[in-house]
Amino acid sequence: MIDIILKKGKEKAVLQRHPWVFSGAIEHVKGKPANGDIVKLINAKGDFVAYGFYNDQSRVALRLLEWDESVAVDEDWFRHKVADAVAGRNELLSTGATNTCRLIFSESDYLPGLIVDKYADHLAVQVLTSGIEKMMPVIIDELQRLLNPKSIFDKSDASSRQHEGLETTNVVLLGDAPPESVEVKENNILYNINIAEGQKSGFYCDQRDNRRIVAGYTKGKKVLDCFSYTGGFTLNALQNGAASVTSVDSSALAIETLKENIKLNKLDAGKHTAIQSDVNKQLRAFKDCGELFDIIVLDPPKYAPSRSALDRAARAYKDLNRLGMLLLNSGGLLATYSCSGAMDLETFKQVIAWAALDAGKQVQFINQFCQPEDHPVRSSFPEGEYLKGLLCRVV
Structure with missing residues (x-):
């Protein structure tokens, strides 16, 4: 090795079990490891520190795996990590109310660069590091042994793969290609999803708890669901007795799938309006015609993919939330989210405060949202905490 x-x-973060070592922290490489090889990290005194994946094309040159020198990082090591991650979701899936979740969450489950999502009897994987790419035969075999899925589909189409010298791919790894429509259940609500063609790995299961919480406020209310995708917040609101729900998304496919999901759950389509439009443009149109709502959900895509984009993202979040606040009845509720890992909760609160000031509104934070239990945050890897949200009363 x-x-x-x-x-x-440069030992401090590594000794605190942070799994990333940037290229600038490396003094010397003894030999010529291939990208994705498992190597041994040694400190300046020559003492063992950890084992990890190496990649000289990435800013994160080492992704650490194991800090005990006596533990062999072999096929069994990876099988145990996969099994531990799957076992950690058993309680969530055991109730029968939900059959879709994130089974493996990359560094947070000690498998850097591996994401596995379960959709009923099908699995979707994303491979983001060269080290995990090399171990995929073992990982696929273990997932098959544990879960016996009907298919495993590789949706490794993230642009970040290029930083590891990997090409994007969309292929079937096990079984037949997943059907065009897979029915999944979350919070006892049914969704038809397209694993192969949908965004990310097919469905945003990280908002499961938040959809349920927000729905608890919607009975008898007029609701606006922005960036609705295939209807997570919309369906929960309709099921919980909302007087009306308007859903806005720029994707025609998402809007059509949302309408089908309303039929699938036998919900009252007469209470629902779907609008295919750019959200910011539509919010301005609502403002121009004097439309007001009781509850607005703002769940935009990632505005800040990195810290360098944070200032620009803060302005975008501020403008979006300002528009939302202007469309609320006095005392209305704004459920607003950021999935940008570069933006922490305190910064997000400040952005909402700026939005309120610009809108001439007063805001009370009455609840905070985070990612659910199948998206755990490892104590030594705070970067795994990316989803945050606020429930705001706007007056």
Whole structure:
């Protein structure tokens, strides 16, 4: 096993079990490891620190796996990590109310660069690191042994793969290609999803708890669901007795799927209006015609993919939330979210405060939202906490 020598003074984060070592922290590489090889990290004194995946094309040159020198990072090691992650979701899935969740969440489940989502009897995977790419035969075999899925579909189409020297891919890894429509259940609500063609790995299961919480406020209310995708917040609101729900999304396919999901759940389509439009444009149109709502959900895509984009993202979040606040009846509720890992909760609160100031509104934060239990945050890897949200009373 090839040794990677760490620069003097760069041990602190590594010893605290943070799994990333950036290329600038490496003093010397003894030999020529291939990208994705498992290497041994050594400190400046020559002492063992950890084992990890190596990649000289990535800013994160080492993704650490194991800090005990006596533990072999072999096929069994990866099988145990996969099994532990799957077992950690058993309680969530055991109630029968939900059969879709994130089974493996990358570094947070000690498998850096591997995401696995369960959709009923099908699995979708995203492989984001060269090390995991090399271990995929073992990982697929273990997932098959544990879950016996009908299919495993590789949706490794994220642009971040290029930083690891990997090409994007969309292929079937096990079984037949997943059907065009897979029926899944979340919070006892049914959804038809297209695993192969849908965004990300087919469905945003990270908002499961938040959909249920927000729905608890919607009985008898006029609701606006922005960036509705296939209807997570919309369906929960209709099921919980909303007087009306308007859903806005720029994707025609998402809107059509949302309408089908309303039929699938036998909900009252007469209470629902779907609008295919850019959300910011539609919010301005609502403002121009004097439309007001009791509850507005703002669940936009990631505005800040990195810290360098944070200032621009903050302005976008501020403008979006300002528009939302202007469309609320006095005392109305704004459920607003950010899935940008670069933006922490306190910064997001400040952005909402700026939006309120610009809108001439007063805001009370009455609840905070986070990602659910199948998206755990590892104590030594706070970067795994990306989803945050606020329930605001706007007066």
